[in-house]
Amino acid sequence: MTKKEKIAYFAALSSFIGLFENMIPTPIPIFRIGLSNIPVCLGFTIFNFYESFFIVMFKTVFSHLFRGTLFSYPFLIGLTGSLFFILFAYPFYKISHKYTSFVSLSLFGAFFHNMGQILTAFLFIPPKAIFYFGIILITIGSIFSFINGIICNIIYNRIFRRFFMDDTLFIQKGEDLQCVLCPNYCVLKDEQFGLCHIRKRQKDKIFNPYSGIISSASIDPIEKKPLYHFLPKTSIYSVGFFGCTLKCQFCQNHLISQVTPDEDIHKVSPNEMLNYLMKNKLSSIAFTYSEPTLYFEWVLEVAKLCKKNNIKTILVTNGYLNPKPASILLEYIDAANIDLKSSKIEFYKKVCFGKIDPVKEFIKIAYQKKVHIELTTLVVTNTNDDIEECKEITDFIASISKDIPFHISRYHPQYKFTEPPTPLGTINSWITEAKKKLNFVYGGNISELGNTYCKNCGELLIEREYYDILIKNLSNDGKCKKCSEFNNFVM
Numbered sequence: 082m083t084k085k086e087k088i089a090y091f092a093a094l095s096s097f098i099g100l101f102e103n104m105i106p107t108p109i110p111i112f113r114i115g116l117s118n119i120p121v122c123l124g125f126t127i128f129n130f131y132e133s134f135f136i137v138m139f140k141t142v143f144s145h146l147f148r149g150t151l152f153s154y155p156f157l158i159g160l161t162g163s164l165f166f167i168l169f170a171y172p173f174y175k176i177s178h179k180y181t182s183f184v185s186l187s188l189f190g191a192f193f194h195n196m197g198q199i200l201t202a203f204l205f206i207p208p209k210a211i212f213y214f215g216i217i218l219i220t221i222g223s224i225f226s227f228i229n230g231i232i233c234n235i236i237y238n239r240i241f242r243r244f245f246m247d248d249t250l251f252i253q254k255g256e257d258l259q260c261v262l263c264p265n266y267c268v269l270k271d272e273q274f275g276l277c278h279i280r281k282r283q284k285d286k287i288f289n290p291y292s293g294i295i296s297s298a299s300i301d302p303i304e305k306k307p308l309y310h311f312l313p314k315t316s317i318y319s320v321g322f323f324g325c326t327l328k329c330q331f332c333q334n335h336l337i338s339q340v341t342p343d344e345d346i347h348k349v350s351p352n353e354m355l356n357y358l359m360k361n362k363l364s365s366i367a368f369t370y371s372e373p374t375l376y377f378e379w380v381l382e383v384a385k386l387c388k389k390n391n392i393k394t395i396l397v398t399n400g401y402l403n404p405k406p407a408s409i410l411l412e413y414i415d416a417a418n419i420d421l422k423s424s425k426i427e428f429y430k431k432v433c434f435g436k437i438d439p440v441k442e443f444i445k446i447a448y449q450k451k452v453h454i455e456l457t458t459l460v461v462t463n464t465n466d467d468i469e470e471c472k473e474i475t476d477f478i479a480s481i482s483k484d485i486p487f488h489i490s491r492y493h494p495q496y497k498f499t500e501p502p503t504p505l506g507t508i509n510s511w512i513t514e515a516k517k518k519l520n521f522v523y524g525g526n527i528s529e530l531g532n533t534y535c536k537n538c539g540e541l542l543i544e545r546e547y548y549d550i551l552i553k554n555l556s557n558d559g560k561c562k563k564c565s566e567f568n569n570f571v572m
């Protein structure tokens with residue numbers, strides 16, 4: 082074998098080895114979803130340790146075979162190239178995570194790896210040999226790496242990805258992605274929006290492009306959420322968004338819940354939100370007005386920051402969220418007002434275009450997670466106002482806890498519904514019926530908000546007139562001052 086033949090032989094073989102060694106970027110996407118950046122970086126390092134070992138092993142054999150020739154350099158090249166790659170692992174991950182798809186991720190990996198080898202080749206190879214070694218070998222290696230990157234990604238995307246994806250927000254469904262945030266389970270093609278018109282697929286992810294866009298913000302009495310047993314007589318900073326996972330035809334907030342915002346509106350980052358709360362000494366925040374769970378990532382991030390800074394978090398929601406994201410989010414939520422719109426499957430299906438069971442499941446999860454919950458039913462004229470519905474709803478609530486406060490709210494014609502406002506008599510008969518099974522029942526959207534009486538001795542604990550709240554015989558730890566009974570208050 083001539084010297085040139087040896088070089089060509091080594092170049093081809095080294096490239097072949099490169100085919101395997103550059104499979105290393107393949108595990109990167111596996112770590113991309115579901116783990117935070119630091120474990121990803123550690124993962125990189127571990128894989129690169131194996132990679133280094135692999136390169137060192139093979140190239141050392143060559144170094145030995147071709148001792149005294151320029152082929153003894155590959156040992157250093159392989160080792161240094163890998164170190165270079167490790168050095169780039171973290172920033173590479175950050176960049177790729179932000180800007181690239183799964184497919185380009187491996188190509189990025191291959192690129193950086195080979196850049197490392199090219200640089201080290203130039204560092205260690207005598208100038209004369211650069212033509213033979215530096216150019217030919219690295220070019221062939223890079224081409225192989227590039228092809229390998231594509232092959233690995235196709236194999237990964239087609240076969241392995243579904244096993245490693247974090248299935249909290251979306252999953253692979255054949256060629257498409259399926260959103261699993263809410264029970265609508267939209268299957269989306271690239272650039273397609275879901276039924277909510279808020280969450281969208283873009284390449285290999287489904288996300289909310291409007292994350293951080295706020296429709297309205299104000300400081301409200303907490304009773305307005307409505308929450309009567311959580312931090313009574315306090316004010317809460319309330320932020321609203323756009324969109325909803327349901328399509329209730331009587332929606333009282335349809336001007337924000339059934340529209341899509343302009344993507345150019347200023348987006349508030351979770352940190353900006355926290356800074357605002359801290360600066361203004363606001364001790365609680367409500368995610369409300371539209372359906373906040375559509376802004377899952379943003380709300381979760383803000384809620385985490387609030388938890389760290391002792392700011393209470395409140396979710397006002399339709400409860401139409403799947404168990405996995407619900408469990409994750411509720412870990413960081415202190416209180417929730419959840420709509421239970423009806424006891425009927427048909428009502429949810431025909432009037433809201435949804436299902437009732439996931440809502441009941443959400444309520445149970447929230448209760449199990451020890452989130453302070455209060456429930457609300459909007460009683461819609463000639464639609465869900467039958468007293469039988471009231472019995473079924475209160476049975477369900479009582480099966481969880483008789484102490485869950487229940488708000489029976491008056492409807493006004495909105496959106497596509499023209500039925501007249503709920504007669505006050507209907508609200509009152511619902512209140513009377515619900516009180517047979519539940520300890521704390523209140524009217525909503527009516528002038529009489531309802532007082533709270535001790536469930537044990539009947540003492541007046543809180544008197545409410547409009548939003549004038551008078552705390553009477555309630556101690557600072559939420560007990561009746563007269564008999565010390567706990568009345569499901571968070572003070």
Ligand code: SF4
Pocket residue numbers: 260261262263264265266267274275276277278279280281326375
């Ligand atoms: S959140 Fe939106 S995209 Fe996802 S399943 Fe629900 S309606 Fe569909």
